[in-house]
Amino acid sequence: MSDRKPYRHRFPLSVIRYALWLYHRFPLSQRDVQELLHERGIQVSHETLRQWNIKFAPLLTEDLRQREPRRGSRWHLDEMCVVIGGIKHWLWRAVDEYGAVLDIHLQQHRDTDAAKSFFIRLLGEYDVPEVIHTDKLWSYGAAIRGIPVLHTVEHVQVVSSARCNNLVEQSHRSTRQQERSQVGFKRRRRTQEFLALHARVTNLDHYSRTTVPAVIRRRNQSTAQLRWREAMQQAA
Structure with a gap:
């Protein structure tokens, strides 16, 4: 998958995807995510992170919802x-x-x-x-x-x-x-x-946290990461 830059964005899709995943997967503030990105040599402001969330969060939520497997009854x-x-x-x-x-x-x-x-x-x-x-x-x-x-x-x-x-x-x-x-x-x-996107991101990693064999857990983690990348690609 090409690491393209969304229209009128300075950073490539991989950076935006990683920043949003950190923010919604873990209990981190936008300034915490900013520091983690700075540690990796990516200079981005917390205001930019806020704008990324405003733009991509609704699109990601809907796309992830459509990609989820059939739920229980x-x-x-x-x-x-x-x-x-x-x-x-x-x-x-x-x-x-x-x-x-x-x-x-x-x-x-x-x-x-x-x-x-x-x-x-x-x-x-x-x-x-x-x-x-x-x-x-x-x-x-x-x-x-x-x-x-x-x-x-x-x-x-x-x-x-x-x-x-x-x-x-x-x-x-x-x-x-x-x-x-x-x-x-x-x-x-x-x-x-x-919270809607946070719930969908948590669902991605849900089965990888359960007590299942390591092989199945790794497969579920890979599937979750693939769905997240595809959803981000579609939203951008």
């Missing part, structure tokens, strides 16, 4: 509180039975309308699931009853600390790490774009 849903610019928001998250993130959605409310909006968003991308695991928030049940295609889906309500819902609880941890590294989130739209 058991959904685990949960929501967490996130403060953005001093205003409380709720980050709704859904993962499958393997821990891969299906989707995330920032909303200002934690009620039936918000839950229903999230379900409709999920059904627009994935098939109707076999089982839905949620906590005991009553809004989930009300939203499921309000969507006809979900009437036949088994709804399992569990406490947040229950083992069967630990998948989505553990998935929240990376968001908290990113929140601390950025000293809080500032804007809702940018936060949604950042």
Whole structure:
């Protein structure tokens, strides 16, 4: 693959790809990424990194979503509180039975309308699931009853600390790490774009972190790197 320069960009695609991967894969600030690039002899400002994220993040998120393999049919849903610019928001998250993130959605409310909006968003991308695991928030049940295609889906309500819902609880941890590294989130739209791409990048490396044989783990890592390069090439 040729290492071309995107239109009106000073750095080649490999540098942009590497910078964005660092920023979204690990809990690093843009100034941290700037220092890592400086160590490699690449002089780039944190403002340039910010502009790269604004331009490429939405395109990468959509392309990576289309390249993901078929997801499981058991959904685990949960929501967490996130403060953005001093205003409380709720980050709704859904993962499958393997821990891969299906989707995330920032909303200002934690009620039936918000839950229903999230379900409709999920059904627009994935098939109707076999089982839905949620906590005991009553809004989930009300939203499921309000969507006809979900009437036949088994709804399992569990406490947040229950083992069967630990998948989505553990998935929240990376968001908290990113929140601390950025000293809080500032804007809702940018936060949604950042966390959406962060979830897709985490999915790329998901199976390489599980306890599978080394040969399969290396193959999965190579596949993940290939998907990231292809997505970056397409976005540019």
